[in-house]
Amino acid sequence: MDIRKIDDSISVAPQITPDQVAEIARLGFKTLVANRPDQEEPGQPAMADLEAAAREHGLAWVYLPVESGNILDEDVDAFAPMFEQAEKPVLAFCRSGTRCSVLWALSSARRKPLEPIIQQAGQAGYDLRGLIPRLQQQASTHQD
Known part of the structure; x- marks a missing residue:
């Protein structure tokens, strides 16, 4: 299992x-x-099986499927409050x-400076520098 810690509140992983x-x-x-759609590719575990295992082991379960390469603002709008309210630490997974x-980065840009977001994601192995314009857009449209 390849769990990558972004910060104390969230880690991410490829398919579990x-x-x-x-x-x-x-x-x-x-x-x-779970940020991966059920049956996105043949052979991936069924989300119902993962949900059952999560509940069996006392974990809260959130199914928030997002299409690969097509994260919409609506997806971020759903992720942000879920993450804020979730019992921490959170482990989120998708294919990779x-x-x-x-x-996480797009929702965090709504309330945190961009540089630490890019840095934390990079330390976890995810280069999000290509998202800087979109992160800036999230920051500017969600300022208090």
Whole structure:
């Protein structure tokens, strides 16, 4: 399992399996977020099986599927309040972890400076510098 810590509140991972959920709970995660659509590709675990495993191990489960390469503002609008309200730490997963890190970054840009966001994602192995214009847009349209 390739869990990549962004900060103390969130880590991201590539696709997980139901048999890994016990270890995820043992590691202290409280909320499991699926950002990958069910049946996105043949052979991936069913979301219902992952949800059952999450609940069995005491994790909150959030299914927030996002199309790869097509994260809409509406997706960020759904992710931001979910993340704010989720019991931490959160583990979010998709096919590679990239969608999760992008959702986190875009929602974080609404309330945090951009440089630490880019830096934290980079330390987790996700180069989001190409998203700077979109991060700036999120920051400017969601200022208090």
